[in-house]
Amino acid sequence: MRNGANVRTSEDLSSLREENSDLRRRLAEAEETLDAIRSGEVDALVIGDQIYSLESAVTASNRFRGDILDQVSDIVIAVDTDDRLIYVNPAAEAKYNVQASEMLGSKHSSLFQTEWPNGSDPLEPPASIETNGFWHGENVHVSSDGTKFYAESMITKVRNLDGAHAGLLSVIRDVSDRKRAEAELREANELLESKVTERTRELTETNESLRNEMDARAEVEKQRTGLLQRIVTSQEDERQRIARDIHDQLGQRVTALRLQIASFKDADPEKFDGHIELLMRTALRLDSEISFLAWELRPAALDDLGLPDAAKAFLDEWSHNYKISSDFRLRGFGKSRISNDAETHFYRILQEALNNIARHAEATMVNVLLTRGPKDVCLIVEDNGKGFDLSSVSTTPDSRRGMGLLSMKERATLIGAEFELESKAKLGTTVFVRLPL
Amino acid sequence: MEESKVQDTAGNDPAASKDGELFYVLTLYVTATTPRSIRAIANIRKLCEQHLSGHYELDIVDISRDPEMAKADQLIAAPTLIKRLPLPLRRFIGDMSDTKRLVVGLDIR
Numbered sequence: 089m090r091n092g093a094n095v096r097t098s099e100d101l102s103s104l105r106e107e108n109s110d111l112r113r114r115l116a117e118a119e120e121t122l123d124a125i126r127s128g129e130v131d132a133l134v135i136g137d138q139i140y141s142l143e144s145a146v147t148a149s150n151r152f153r154g155d156i157l158d159q160v161s162d163i164v165i166a167v168d169t170d171d172r173l174i175y176v177n178p179a180a181e182a183k184y185n186v187q188a189s190e191m192l193g194s195k196h197s198s199l200f201q202t203e204w205p206n207g208s209d210p211l212e213p214p215a216s217i218e219t220n221g222f223w224h225g226e227n228v229h230v231s232s233d234g235t236k237f238y239a240e241s242m243i244t245k246v247r248n249l250d251g252a253h254a255g256l257l258s259v260i261r262d263v264s265d266r267k268r269a270e271a272e273l274r275e276a277n278e279l280l281e282s283k284v285t286e287r288t289r290e291l292t293e294t295n296e297s298l299r300n301e302m303d304a305r306a307e308v309e310k311q312r313t314g315l316l317q318r319i320v321t322s323q324e325d326e327r328q329r330i331a332r333d334i335h336d337q338l339g340q341r342v343t344a345l346r347l348q349i350a351s352f353k354d355a356d357p358e359k360f361d362g363h364i365e366l367l368m369r370t371a372l373r374l375d376s377e378i379s380f381l382a383w384e385l386r387p388a389a390l391d392d393l394g395l396p397d398a399a400k401a402f403l404d405e406w407s408h409n410y411k412i413s414s415d416f417r418l419r420g421f422g423k424s425r426i427s428n429d430a431e432t433h434f435y436r437i438l439q440e441a442l443n444n445i446a447r448h449a450e451a452t453m454v455n456v457l458l459t460r461g462p463k464d465v466c467l468i469v470e471d472n473g474k475g476f477d478l479s480s481v482s483t484t485p486d487s488r489r490g491m492g493l494l495s496m497k498e499r500a501t502l503i504g505a506e507f508e509l510e511s512k513a514k515l516g517t518t519v520f521v522r523l524p525l
Numbered sequence: 526m527e528e529s530k531v532q533d534t535a536g537n538d539p540a541a542s543k544d545g546e547l548f549y550v551l552t553l554y555v556t557a558t559t560p561r562s563i564r565a566i567a568n569i570r571k572l573c574e575q576h577l578s579g580h581y582e583l584d585i586v587d588i589s590r591d592p593e594m595a596k597a598d599q600l601i602a603a604p605t606l607i608k609r610l611p612l613p614l615r616r617f618i619g620d621m622s623d624t625k626r627l628v629v630g631l632d633i634r
């Protein structure tokens with residue numbers, strides 16, 4: 089019993105020591121608690137079910153500020169000098185998808201990482217804060233879950249009541265919508281710019297095209313005026329030639345005829361036979377020259393028989409007149425006729441071509457081919473003359489040969505025909521005229 | 526401020542640790558939005574990261590949101606840190622800025 093009592097006493101003693109130690113510890117804690125309350129190190133007291141906040145004026149003011157910051161829609165975070173989060177408002181909790189209580193005390197970088205868009209300098213914020221006490225700028229915040237947004241930040245250096253650096257306060261706004269709108273606006277502007285550029289280019293091209301067309305029309309007008317002038321000139325030339333021919337040839341013949349008739353007055357009637365013979369030859373020659381002049385002006389064959397016969401007759405007469413051999417080939421005409429205008433212009437082109445050959449070509453042989461197909465009428469006039477360099481022949485009215493070529497071309501154009509000229513030195517010249525039907 | 530829990534290890538037994546280090550289970554009672562409480566949270570988290578990394582579990586409890594838990598822990602004032610493990614249970618009051626006292630008091634080696 090005694091030993092048992094001793095054991096119990098020893099156990100009791102040990103228990104008492106532990107209890108004593110615990111009581112001392114609790115007493116120390118109670119004293120620490122009391123000291124803390126006395127020295128104002130606590131914010132609230134818990135008595136029973138009630139919580140009593142111990143708000144000083146400063147605390148109340150801080151709470152008021154905290155409440156405001158809690159309600160602003162912008163993100164507000166604060167870090168201490170060790171870059172640890174000491175304040176995260178509800179907007180920041182929502183944006184970075186975190187709980188403030190989990191983040192407080194953590195490094196600022198655990199809340200988000202920062203990306204710097206092209207052209208921005210990551211070293212600018214610390215430099216600006218150091219120099220100016222703040223930094224205002226934009227970058228991209230990447231939350232721990234990977235979500236990103238464009239952030240416009242105002243980071244301000246915070247000082248405590250003693251004026252010592254206490255940390256940084258950041259007010260951050262999500263400007264992704266604005267950035268997106270800016271990007272869209274930029275794209276729209278670029279699109280607009282590109283459309284304006286494209287439209288300007290089109291207008292420039294149209295303008296250029298119109299200017300070219302105006303130039304072409306001016307050229308055509310110039311050619312038309314030239315043509316009219318040449319028509320008048322050639323008409324005048326033709327009148328002069330006919331007048332000269334009438335004066336030089338018919339005039340002489342008529343004078344001769346008159347003198348011969350006058351000689352009858354004194355002549356012996358028995359010698360009339362010889363005079364009459366002479367008179368008849370003169371009259372015959374006069375008749376022939378009048379016929380030739382009339383034929384040259386407008387051959388009756390063209391009106392009466394049509395282009396093929398008139399062309400052949402002119403070629404034969406021309407060939408005989410200028411002593412140049414010729415060959416005339418006709419295909420597909422039969423008895424059909426083309427319009428009077430077309431016949432006249434084809435005929436005049438042939439005349440002009442042959443006159444050019446007579447004047448310039450020094451040819452010994454001319455081939456003329458006149459064909460009529462189901463779709464077109466073609467005239468080809470080729471010679472074996474000396475030919476010429478096309479580029480050396482101007483088609484301006486002041487060149488005589490050029491005038492002849494231009495005249496042929498214009499006659500072709502007037503009836504809607506195509507006109508081509510081929511010529512090489514020493515290889516002759518070929519004129520093509522094709523009238524689509 | 527929501528109640529939160531930070532556990533840096535995957536171990537299920539809060540008192541044991543695979544590498545022989547003591548595992549700390551701490552609860553910090555605060556009142557929301559007051560600077561002292563915020564400082565207390567920041568300070569204790571910093572201390573835990575620096576001295577107990579991987580060997581602690583920290584609950585932060587807003588007494589206004591969970592008064593029952595505060596009552597069960599016989600809380601008197603806030604901010605208060607309670608060390609539940611390793612034993613013995615200990616309490617610290619204030620903004621936890623006196624790191625030396627905390628390191629000694631928490632028996633951090």
